[in-house]
Amino acid sequence: MHADIPAPSHPGHVAFVGAGPGDPDLLTIRALRALESADVVIHDRLVTPEILGLVNRNAVLIDAGKEGFGPSAAQTDINALIVQHARSGAQVVRLKGGDPTVFGRLDEEIDAVDAAGLGWHVVPGITAASASVAAIGQSLTKRGRNAAVRFLTGHDMKGFADHDWRTLARPGEVAAIYMGKKSARFIQGRLIMHGADRATPVTVIENASRPDQRILATTLDRLPADLARANVTGPALTFLGLAPRAAEAQLAHSRQELA
Ligand code: SAH
Numbered sequence: 001m002h003a004d005i006p007a008p009s010h011p012g013h014v015a016f017v018g019a020g021p022g023d024p025d026l027l028t029i030r031a032l033r034a035l036e037s038a039d040v041v042i043h044d045r046l047v048t049p050e051i052l053g054l055v056n057r058n059a060v061l062i063d064a065g066k067e068g069f070g071p072s073a074a075q076t077d078i079n080a081l082i083v084q085h086a087r088s089g090a091q092v093v094r095l096k097g098g099d100p101t102v103f104g105r106l107d108e109e110i111d112a113v114d115a116a117g118l119g120w121h122v123v124p125g126i127t128a129a130s131a132s133v134a135a136i137g138q139s140l141t142k143r144g145r146n147a148a149v150r151f152l153t154g155h156d157m158k159g160f161a162d163h164d165w166r167t168l169a170r171p172g173e174v175a176a177i178y179m180g181k182k183s184a185r186f187i188q189g190r191l192i193m194h195g196a197d198r199a200t201p202v203t204v205i206e207n208a209s210r211p212d213q214r215i216l217a218t219t220l221d222r223l224p225a226d227l228a229r230a231n232v233t234g235p236a237l238t239f240l241g242l243a244p245r246a247a248e249a250q251l252a253h254s255r256q257e258l259a
Contacts, residue, residue, distance in 0.1 A: 013119045075105060155183050
């Protein structure tokens with residue numbers, strides 16, 4: 001800090017806040033309070049305009065949006081931005097889509113804030129998997145079907161992400177695949193190679209909880225083709241091993257008719 005700039009009278013602080021899946025009704029009250037009292041809000045691309053509209057009018061709003069494989073604000077620049085504002089004494093809200101602890105690069109930002117000797121806390125949010133499973137009337141876990149659920153990313157820093165395909169290919173497995181649009185064909189190929197049933201239900205939920213929410217019910221076999229046809233442009237979550245409840249009922253019904 002420059003010698004003749006006085007230190008801020010009150011210390012800055014960073015709240016890492018989950019914005020939920022998009023519907024402002026799915027914000028926590030604590031998240032809403034943080035937006036109402038922030039001096040600076042640094043947000044992701046995933047945060048909807050309806051939620052940004054709840055930020056107090058005097059706050060500085062900064063878009064640190066990042067695209068999957070595309071051009072992105074470097075993480076180090078975002079870290080520096082957060083630290084710079086908090087150092088000047090601001091109450092900073094780092095607003096992330098869904099829950100900040102799920103595929104949110106939270107740790108890198110906490111490390112930067114920690115290294116600067118600044119205080120921080122995390123406000124959880126509703127993650128896309130929770131909003132998406134609610135949209136199809138299913139549970140993430142179900143007695144007799146799956147006693148575990150996995151949250152996977154379709155791609156990571158090195159490209160398509162590798163997973164325990166053999167386990168995922170077993171009947172009854174349920175996985176919520178984040179950032180899975182571009183990797184749909186890769187995931188399909190790996191699962192089938194490891195023995196997955198081609199008829200395994202797969203459901204893609206685009207824009208979960210938002211007015212433009214869409215549900216695509218398909219199978220592992222048809223996933224890449226159906227995804228391409230549906231022209232999914234919004235954020236989308238892919239459930240491996242789950243069909244929408246109504247479709248499941250219909251399926252059981254037609255099986256009965258066939259029997
Ligand atoms: N922290 C976020 C996830 C960030 S990774 C969370 O907890 O939800 C970004 C991915 O999240 C997207 O590529 C998409 O797979 C998923 N996602 C986020 N919001 C979504 C929404 N409203 N509907 C469907 N998927 C969503």
